[in-house]
Amino acid sequence: MSILLGLALSSPFLTLPAPALGQPAAITQAVDQARRRSSCLSLRCNDEEWRLASDRSLHGQASGWRTSANARLPGQRSWARLRAPARPRDSTHNYSNKWRVGTQYGLQVLRDGPSRLGVEFGAGYRLAPRSDDGIRSTGPVFRGSIDFGRNFGERARWSQHVLFETGDGQTFVKQTLGLDIQLWPDWTLETDYVIRHRTSGASGTETAESWLGIRRQF
Known part of the structure; x- marks a missing residue:
């Protein structure tokens, strides 16, 4: 018993408080705790997680060994919560090109999940006519668009x-339908169908065209 007591008191690798002499139960408990802590691989093995419960007024317990509620185990770290800023659903931008100038407001109604729906509208001034993008005269215009898309699985x-x-006094409507199917990782089958409707006064014209092709990404 004296040999075990000497190891518990003099070993530089043990940081447990030394029990009082003449208390076999305390000596046995200290040696048992030393054996349990002998396999610590941390660079900092101390007794922060062990405290002597001698203050009965605070804890109401008899003197002895116990584990502290605020113990920090080796390797334990505090985690910081990361929060990504939310993306706004609406946007406003001004534009100008050689055909028109104006401002436009956009709203993403659906953007999460397999379906996507967005709307845009705004006012501007047409500088030059363009047959496939608007009316055939210059002047103030009101312009808008509706964009809808849906994914079917991972390939369509x-x-x-x-x-x-x-x-x-003119109205121009252009509707584009498309279906894209991924055949291989770098090959995609693309189909487009475009309908243009133009109204000027009481008369109107309508044209349509389609396209089918395979596109390869490099």
Whole structure:
């Protein structure tokens, strides 16, 4: 017993408080705790998690060994919560090109999940006519669009885009339908069908065209 007591008191690798002499039960408990802590691989093995419960007024317990509630085990770290900023659903931007200038407001109605739905509208001034993008005269115009898309699995995607512009007694509507199917990792089958409707006064014209092709990404 004296040999075990000497090891418990003099070993530089043990940091447990030494029990009082003449208490066999305390000596046995200290040696048992030393054996349990002998396999610590941390660079800092101390007794922060052990305290002598001698203050009965605070804990109401008899003197002895216990584990502290605020113990920090080796390797324990505090984690910081990361929060990504939310993306706004609406946006406003001004634009200008050689055909028109104006401002536009957009709203993403659906953007999470397999379906996507967005709307845009705004006012502008047409500088030059363009046959496939608006009315055939210059002046103030009101312009908007509806964009819808849906994914079917991981390889197929359906898209539908409707563009309209009105001004000077004319109306232009362009609808584009598309279906893209991924055949291989770098090869995609693309199909487009475009319908253009133009109204000027009481008369109107309508044209349509389609396209089918395979696109390869490099």
